[in-house]
Amino acid sequence: MTARAADRTRYNRATAHLDAPIAIVDLDAFDANADDLVRRAGGKPVRVASKSVRCRALLERVLARPGFAGIMSFTLAESLWLARAGFDDVLLAYPSADRSAFAELAADPKLAAAVTVMVDDHAQLELIDASRAGGREEIRVCLELDTSLRMLGGRVRIGALRSPLRSPAHLAELARSVARRPGFRLVGLMAYEGHVAGVGDALAGRPLRSRAI
CATH class of the missing domain: 3.20.20.10 (Alanine racemase)
Structure with missing residues (x-):
């Protein structure tokens, strides 16, 4: 089984009791991506684009991490x-x-x-x-x-x-x-x-x- 297929199986199992439509976020992957952005920014603060992160809780989560500062909003x-x-x-x-x-x-x-x-x-x-x-x-x-x-x-x-x-x-x-x-x-x-x-x-x-x- 590929890693992607394994993730899909895990997500399906975790949400089996919920009715669709739903959206899920793998917080481990989210945090790892955030860490990688900070690494690539080379010391410059990263401003988060809210049109790409359409969830206030996730905006709060990422802005609480070192290396992030502010939001770039859509409207x-x-x-x-x-x-x-x-x-x-x-x-x-x-x-x-x-x-x-x-x-x-x-x-x-x-x-x-x-x-x-x-x-x-x-x-x-x-x-x-x-x-x-x-x-x-x-x-x-x-x-x-x-x-x-x-x-x-x-x-x-x-x-x-x-x-x-x-x-x-x-x-x-x-x-x-x-x-x-x-x-x-x-x-x-x-x-x-x-x-x-x-x-x-x-x-x-x-x-x-x-x-x-």
Whole structure:
């Protein structure tokens, strides 16, 4: 019996008394994966992506381990929910247009201290201010820089089109706007090298692709 088949047998036995649908997590494997992430991070703190770990108890478990710090969340509404649940470092991964959630954020000092929103355009600052509904809390802002690979004068682009901020000059201009604007505080910068992340460079049976990468 293979290791995977043995695991399946063990899981089936452990959940035989439960009605489907169910989801299970092998906590030994979960903890081992967490340890390996910390090892590969080489001393840098690991921020957990909540869109990949859709269980609050597991988020609490992994963030209690050395080497982990903070959550990268999926939506602004989820960010507020996590902050209300006690998570005090929540980075929203994407710009949002959720006006009601921005109103909640701007009105609650606990939420405003815990949640950082993503911005990549001046218009998003305008939307946030228009959504405040009287809330005066300072909004923490992170800017996202597009780091996709551009070649041949920009005619060829490899990687996700994550942000319209495509140069240091564009980034600096928006950063100055945030810094000058009352009610906002610039606290971070994010970039995602999608053309590199998750792309293998030693693919079994694909030597030409591996060489190209």
